[in-house]
Amino acid sequence: MSEEFAAAVRQGSDISFIDLSGEINSFAERGLNDAYASAEDSGPSTIVLNFSDVTYINSTGIALIVGLLARSRGANRAIAVFGLDDHYQEIFQITRLSDFMSIYPDEETVLANVISQA
Amino acid sequence: MIAYLRNSWIRLFKGREAHVEKDVDVIESPIRDEVITIEIDFDPDDPILDYLSNQKSVVEVDKVLIESKVDSKGLRELKSAGVKILVPLVSQGELIGILNLGPRLSEQEYSRDDQKLLLDLATQAAPALRLAQLARQQQAEARHRERLEQELRVARIIQQTLLPKDLPQPDGWQIAAHWQPAREVSGDFYDFIDFPDGKLGVIVGDVTDKGVPASLVMATTRGILRTASEHYNSPGEILAYVNDQLVPNIPANMFVTCLYLILDPSNGQMVIANAGHNLPMIREIDRIGEERVTGMPLGLMPGMEYEEKVSELKPGSSILIYSDGLVEAHNPQEEMFGFPRLNQALSCLSDESDCPDGEELINYLLEQLSSFTGPEWVQEDDVTFVVLDRFSRNENSYGSSVVEGNKLESFLQNSDCSWELLTEFSLPSEQGNEMEAVANVEKALQEVIIASDRLKRLKTAVAEATMNAMEHGNLYDESKTVDISVLSSHELLVVRISDHGGEREIPEPEAPDIQAKLDGLQSPRGWGLFLIQNMVDEMKVISDEEHHTVELYFNITGDQA
Numbered sequence: 001m002s003e004e005f006a007a008a009v010r011q012g013s014d015i016s017f018i019d020l021s022g023e024i025n026s027f028a029e030r031g032l033n034d035a036y037a038s039a040e041d042s043g044p045s046t047i048v049l050n051f052s053d054v055t056y057i058n059s060t061g062i063a064l065i066v067g068l069l070a071r072s073r074g075a076n077r078a079i080a081v082f083g084l085d086d087h088y089q090e091i092f093q094i095t096r097l098s099d100f101m102s103i104y105p106d107e108e109t110v111l112a113n114v115i116s117q118a
Numbered sequence: 119m120i121a122y123l124r125n126s127w128i129r130l131f132k133g134r135e136a137h138v139e140k141d142v143d144v145i146e147s148p149i150r151d152e153v154i155t156i157e158i159d160f161d162p163d164d165p166i167l168d169y170l171s172n173q174k175s176v177v178e179v180d181k182v183l184i185e186s187k188v189d190s191k192g193l194r195e196l197k198s199a200g201v202k203i204l205v206p207l208v209s210q211g212e213l214i215g216i217l218n219l220g221p222r223l224s225e226q227e228y229s230r231d232d233q234k235l236l237l238d239l240a241t242q243a244a245p246a247l248r249l250a251q252l253a254r255q256q257q258a259e260a261r262h263r264e265r266l267e268q269e270l271r272v273a274r275i276i277q278q279t280l281l282p283k284d285l286p287q288p289d290g291w292q293i294a295a296h297w298q299p300a301r302e303v304s305g306d307f308y309d310f311i312d313f314p315d316g317k318l319g320v321i322v323g324d325v326t327d328k329g330v331p332a333s334l335v336m337a338t339t340r341g342i343l344r345t346a347s348e349h350y351n352s353p354g355e356i357l358a359y360v361n362d363q364l365v366p367n368i369p370a371n372m373f374v375t376c377l378y379l380i381l382d383p384s385n386g387q388m389v390i391a392n393a394g395h396n397l398p399m400i401r402e403i404d405r406i407g408e409e410r411v412t413g414m415p416l417g418l419m420p421g422m423e424y425e426e427k428v429s430e431l432k433p434g435s436s437i438l439i440y441s442d443g444l445v446e447a448h449n450p451q452e453e454m455f456g457f458p459r460l461n462q463a464l465s466c467l468s469d470e471s472d473c474p475d476g477e478e479l480i481n482y483l484l485e486q487l488s489s490f491t492g493p494e495w496v497q498e499d500d501v502t503f504v505v506l507d508r509f510s511r512n513e514n515s516y517g518s519s520v521v522e523g524n525k526l527e528s529f530l531q532n533s534d535c536s537w538e539l540l541t542e543f544s545l546p547s548e549q550g551n552e553m554e555a556v557a558n559v560e561k562a563l564q565e566v567i568i569a570s571d572r573l574k575r576l577k578t579a580v581a582e583a584t585m586n587a588m589e590h591g592n593l594y595d596e597s598k599t600v601d602i603s604v605l606s607s608h609e610l611l612v613v614r615i616s617d618h619g620g621e622r623e624i625p626e627p628e629a630p631d632i633q634a635k636l637d638g639l640q641s642p643r644g645w646g647l648f649l650i651q652n653m654v655d656e657m658k659v660i661s662d663e664e665h666h667t668v669e670l671y672f673n674i675t676g677d678q679a
Contacts, residue, residue: 059645087574
C-alpha cells in the first residue's frame with residue numbers, strides 16, 4: 001500500500017540531480033542519504049532535488065531534508081529543488097526551507113538559472 | 119607605501135653578450151643564481167622617493183649622491199648594497215616600486231640603448247605591479263571581512279546561548295518569547311529567573327544602539343542581573359543594585375532600559391519595576407491598557423531608586439513586554455508603527471476565542487509588523503517580545519477545556535454543536551500506519567465538499583498527529599491502538615486522535631528554528647507539532663490518566679475559525 005521511496009542520481013559536471021519518488025518518511029533515510037553521498041561524488045557546486053514523483057513528505061522527511069541542507073552548507077554546495085506541488089511548497093515556506101534552497105517549477109528553469117549563475 | 123616597496127637586485131644579463139674579456143666561466147642560467155632579495159626600509163619622508171617619482175629617466179646612484187642635494191638614507195643603503203642605477207616604477211603619478219640594478223657584468227656603463235630598454239621595461243612593469251598590489255590588497259581586505267563576518271556569526275550563536283534555552287511553563291500559564299536582532303548581534307535580551315519560593319522573574323532589556331557594542335553591554339548587564347537576582351527578591355532592589363554596578367562599567371553615552379517583573383504563578387500576582395523601558399501592555403477580557411511604572415534607565419546615574427507596582431494578572435489575561443524595535447519600525451511612507459497600532463493589534467474584535475495568545479500573539483504581531491513595513495523593510499532596531507498568558511479557569515496547558523475523559527461520548531455531550539460522526543476506527547501503533555489513517559479519513563470525507571488544497575493540509579495534520587500519538591503516546595507499542603474519529607458540523611470538521619499515553623506528560627517541544635538546526639543548536643527533527651499547528655485552524659489537547667486526545671479543528675470553507 002505504501003509507495004516505496006526511491007532515489008536515482010544523475011551526475012553532471014558541476015550539477016547533480018537526485019530524482020526522488022515515493023514517500024519521504026523515516027523509511028527513506030538510508031536511501032536518501034546514500035543518494036546524496038553519490039550525488040556529491042563528482043564535486044558539484046549545486047545538487048538538485050527532483051520532487052516530481054514524490055507522493056508524500058512528512059515531518060521526518062523534512063528533518064531529513066534539513067539534514068541534507070546542513071551537509072550541503074558544510075561543503076559549500078547549493079541545493080535547488082523542483083517538482084514540488086503547491087502544498088509542499090507551502091510547507092517548505094513555513095518551515096523556512098525555502099529561505100535556504102531555491103525552488104523552481106521544473107528542470108528547465110533550474111538549468112537556466114543555475115547555469116547562468118555559474 | 120613602505121610596505122609595498124621591496125627592493126630586488128637584479129643583474130640585467132644580456133644573454134650571449136655577457137662574455138667577458140677575462141677568462142671566466144660563463145654561468146649558464148645566470149638570472150636565477152644572481153637574484154638576491156635585500157630588504158631596505160625606506161623612511162616615508164626619505165627625499166629619494168619624491169625625487170624618483172618625478173624622474174622620467176633612469177637614475178644613476180652615484181650621480182644623485184654627488185651632484186644633487188638629495189640627502190637620502192635609503193639611497194646610501196642602496197649604494198652600499200651595490201646598486202648602480204635606479205629605474206622608478208611609476209603608476210598614475212605614484213611611485214610604487216624601484217627597479218635596482220648593479221653594475222653590468224661586462225663592467226661597461228649602461229648605454230643610452232640600455233637605459234631606453236630599462237625605461238620601456240619600467241613602463242610595462244609599473245601598471246602590472248600596481249594591479250598585483252591592488253589585487254593583494256583586495257584579497258587581504260576580503261579575507262579580513264570574511265573573518266569579521268565569521269566572528270559575527272559565531273558571536274550570534276554565543277549570544278543565543280545567553281538567552282534562556284527553554285521557556286518556563288508554570289501550571290496555568292503560557293509563556294512565549296521572540297528575539298530578532300537587527301544585525302548579527304543584538305542589544306536586546308530577555309531572561310527568566312526561578313526564585314526559590316517558586317516565583318518567576320521575567321526580564322526584558324534593551325541596550326542603546328545595536329550591533330557589537332550593544333551586544334557586549336547586553337552580556338554584561340544580563341550577568342549582573344542574574345547575580346542581583348540571587349541576592350535580592352524584589353524587582354526595585356534588583357534594578358537599583360544593577361544600576362549601581364553598571365554605571366562604572368558602561369561607556370558614557372550608553373544605557374540599558376529594563377523591565378523586571380516577578381510573577382507568582384499560583385495567584386497571578388506581579389511585582390513590576392521599570393528602568394526606562396516601554397510600559398508593558400496588559401490585555402484583559404474587557405480592556406487593554408498599560409502598566410504604569412517608571413524609572414531611570416540603567417547605567418546613567420548611580421544611587422537611583424526604582425518604584426514597584428503590584429498588580430494581578432487575572433485569569434484569561436495577557437501581558438506583553440516588548441522592545442522599541444516594534445513600535446519604532448517605519449514603513450516606506452516614513453510612518454511609525456506606533457502605540458495606537460499596537461493597541462489595535464492586541465484588541466480582539468469579537469469573542470475571546472478569536473484572540474491569539476502566547477506564541478500565536480507573537481506571530482500575529484510579527485505579521486502585523488511585516489504587513490506594515492512591507493517587503494523591502496530594513497530592520498532598524500532589535501525586536502523583542504515576551505508574552506505571559508494566564509489561562510482562564512477551565513483551560514489546561516494546551517488551551518483546551520478539561521473534559522471528563524477523552525471519550526467521544528463526552529465530547530459529543532459537552533459540545534454546543536451537533537456533530538455527525540463520519541467515521542471511527544483504530545489502528546495499531548506501527549510505523550507507517552499513519553498512511554492508513556490518512557486514507558481512512560480521506561475516504562470518510564468523500565461526501566464533503568472541501569477544496570483540494572485544504573484537504574491536503576488536513577491530511578498532513580492527521581498524518582503528523584497520528585505519528586505523534588503512535589511514537590510519543592504509545593511508544594510504538596503495537597498492542598496499543600490509536601483511536602481516530604472524524605466528525606462534522608456545518609462548516610466545521612474535527613478529527614480526534616487518541617493514544618494511550620495519558621500517564622506521561624506531553625513534553626513541551628521547542629519551536630523549530632531552521633537556522634538553529636543548521637547551526638547545530640537544535641536537532642533536525644521536531645517539525646511535527648509545528649506542521650500540525652500550521653495546517654489546522656485550531657488544535658486542542660485533552661489529557662487524563664489514560665489517554666491523550668488531540669482534536670484538530672478544521673474550517674471546511676477556509677474562513678478562519
